[in-house]
Amino acid sequence: MSNATTTGRAPSVYVPSAEALSTVLAPGARPPRPNALSASLTFGWRALLKIKHVPEQLFDVTAFPIIMVLMFTYLFGGALADSPRDYLQFFLPGIMVTSVVMITMYTGIGLNTDIEKGVFDRFRTLSIWRPAPLVGMIFGDVLRYVLAAVVILCVGLVLGFRPDGGLPGVLAGIGLLVVFSFAFSWVWTFFGLVLRSEKSVMGVSMMVLFPLTFLSNVFVDPATMPGWLQAFVKVNPITQLVASVRAVMSGTSDPSATMWTLLWSAGFVVVFGTLTMYRYNRR
Amino acid sequence: MKRTTGPAIEAEGLTRSFGDTRALAGIDLRVPAGTVYGLLGPNGAGKTTAVRVLATLLRPDGGRARVFGHDVVTEADAVRARMSLTGQYASVDEDLTGLENLMLLARLLGHRKPAARERAEGMLAAFGLTDAADRQVKKYSGGMRRRIDIAASILNTPDLLFLDEPTTGLDPRSRNQVWEIVRAVVAHGTTVLLTTQYLDEADQLAGRIAVVDHGRVIAEGTPGELKSSVGSGSIHLRLRDPGQRPEAERLLQAALGVPVQLEPDPVALTARVGGAGSDLDASAQAARALGDLAHAGIVVDDFSLGQPSLDEVFLALTDHPAVTSDERDDELEAAR
Ligand SMILES: Nc1ncnc2c1ncn2[C@@H]1O[C@H](COP(=O)(O)OP(=O)(O)O)[C@@H](O)[C@H]1O
Ligand SMILES: [Mg+2]
Numbered sequence: 238m239s240n241a242t243t244t245g246r247a248p249s250v251y252v253p254s255a256e257a258l259s260t261v262l263a264p265g266a267r268p269p270r271p272n273a274l275s276a277s278l279t280f281g282w283r284a285l286l287k288i289k290h291v292p293e294q295l296f297d298v299t300a301f302p303i304i305m306v307l308m309f310t311y312l313f314g315g316a317l318a319d320s321p322r323d324y325l326q327f328f329l330p331g332i333m334v335t336s337v338v339m340i341t342m343y344t345g346i347g348l349n350t351d352i353e354k355g356v357f358d359r360f361r362t363l364s365i366w367r368p369a370p371l372v373g374m375i376f377g378d379v380l381r382y383v384l385a386a387v388v389i390l391c392v393g394l395v396l397g398f399r400p401d402g403g404l405p406g407v408l409a410g411i412g413l414l415v416v417f418s419f420a421f422s423w424v425w426t427f428f429g430l431v432l433r434s435e436k437s438v439m440g441v442s443m444m445v446l447f448p449l450t451f452l453s454n455v456f457v458d459p460a461t462m463p464g465w466l467q468a469f470v471k472v473n474p475i476t477q478l479v480a481s482v483r484a485v486m487s488g489t490s491d492p493s494a495t496m497w498t499l500l501w502s503a504g505f506v507v508v509f510g511t512l513t514m515y516r517y518n519r520r
Numbered sequence: 521m522k523r524t525t526g527p528a529i530e531a532e533g534l535t536r537s538f539g540d541t542r543a544l545a546g547i548d549l550r551v552p553a554g555t556v557y558g559l560l561g562p563n564g565a566g567k568t569t570a571v572r573v574l575a576t577l578l579r580p581d582g583g584r585a586r587v588f589g590h591d592v593v594t595e596a597d598a599v600r601a602r603m604s605l606t607g608q609y610a611s612v613d614e615d616l617t618g619l620e621n622l623m624l625l626a627r628l629l630g631h632r633k634p635a636a637r638e639r640a641e642g643m644l645a646a647f648g649l650t651d652a653a654d655r656q657v658k659k660y661s662g663g664m665r666r667r668i669d670i671a672a673s674i675l676n677t678p679d680l681l682f683l684d685e686p687t688t689g690l691d692p693r694s695r696n697q698v699w700e701i702v703r704a705v706v707a708h709g710t711t712v713l714l715t716t717q718y719l720d721e722a723d724q725l726a727g728r729i730a731v732v733d734h735g736r737v738i739a740e741g742t743p744g745e746l747k748s749s750v751g752s753g754s755i756h757l758r759l760r761d762p763g764q765r766p767e768a769e770r771l772l773q774a775a776l777g778v779p780v781q782l783e784p785d786p787v788a789l790t791a792r793v794g795g796a797g798s799d800l801d802a803s804a805q806a807a808r809a810l811g812d813l814a815h816a817g818i819v820v821d822d823f824s825l826g827q828p829s830l831d832e833v834f835l836a837l838t839d840h841p842a843v844t845s846d847e848r849d850d851e852l853e854a855a856r
Binding site for chain 2: 250251252253254255257258259260261262263267268269270271275276279282283286287290291354355356358359360361362363364365519
């Protein structure tokens, strides 16, 4: 950006030509409107293009998880288990869930800044499936969730994490996590639309995410907690998700936890997806 | 094309408030198809709100509006299929390149990938943006930005195009380019609803103009009708000798047939010219008046002939000047 392109002055002066304009204006047959999936995927493509042009946004989804894994493994590993390495077997699926679920809040922040710009007005005047811009945006975010999960997995493997479930178990675990995170993102699209500023979205996100991730089975076995806390931990969707991911990664399964994870996911999409679309249409 | 005979837009009694601010206080509009229609008004008059209601982005609190016969609230999707909007502020994605933006929209209009690319490239060429195709829009100049905004809006050759203050903040050359584009678009059969703060812009482009103030239409008609109600311009004179001013006032009044205004400056006078009262145009009237003054031996040091400003139109129509009270716009402007 050192040259004169920032001023953007074209070398030769543009003179609008009525002929050239009338050629592009000539109405070819209007194509039929795209279906819901194709419109959503097109918005997913937009998200990819934005990552291409602003790659810094991937920093959050890679650096943050690495720091989380290193910090918790060495900080708590010795105290909570016999050795960091043992703790890692228990802890890695949990920290993977925590990191990715934390990253979901960027969906709300991104939407909040995006929607203030005029381009969303254009999207909202297109004759397309209404949720497509938001669904596509979350498709792009899902890619970041996968990336973050893979980064954490790699760090874990380097530190000595050895999942008994092997590759299928790990893939199934990441799959569950991504499904849940996709659904959970709709909570943030809602807040992204309702709240006024990026800062307030961030504030609300923290208030929701900290209790949800810490008051769970991520860091310690709930059996060590007082009864009232156990009650909360048990219904916490993060607990269910961590239990099911842990199970598949270690080569077993926890059908009840998996069922609850999927039910919570469906619930988030139905409730917050509906609220989001209500707000989106009502502005 | 269907329904080209009916009006493009019909609105009755549209109201919309934001908290205590009454942005629309009952707007009636009737925009004939195939023309450029101007909404003229100062900052904060309610132009953007009106456009957003008609473009299905905002719900009115009251009243109703139809676009090509479709209700903007209950048949929003049918309205969307036939119109597009270039908002007051950037309405493309600034992080993406010009080509990517147009391809994205072409895909969303239902073109398959190769056709979308072809359409986008053709559009960039027609708008003189081929060299900037692979540059991010945030690096475009103001004029180029406006062009890509408008290009994005006519990708689907809409039947109705909303342009919200398309030339505000542009240099005169870019402004002329936008005018040429608007003329080409309307020549092609698209109806254009254009908002502006400049009388000369509405005059240049629009077949009919509605003057908007405080959320109401306070005057409506062809540019000629509006101007003749105001006078098409004013002549400002400065005399060498303040003692000759009463004589000059009398002569001007006789030559122009309108009241002459005495300015606080003891040598200055102002009068409207080119109003309905005369069949001469403004410059001929002014020339005759100057001739009369010279004949009577009155020395004129300086004179100028100007179009009536929006302020003068407002003064004439409302008896209050066009106050700009839109803090929100000011903030946005400052944030740019
Ligand atoms: N989203 C909004 N929230 C609060 N006030 C608004 C909003 N949009 C417009 N207004 C107010 O409504 C009035 C009309 O604004 P607008 O339609 O933008 O006028 P114009 O486009 O003619 O400058 C202004 O007083 C403005 O401050
Ligand atoms: Mg405006």
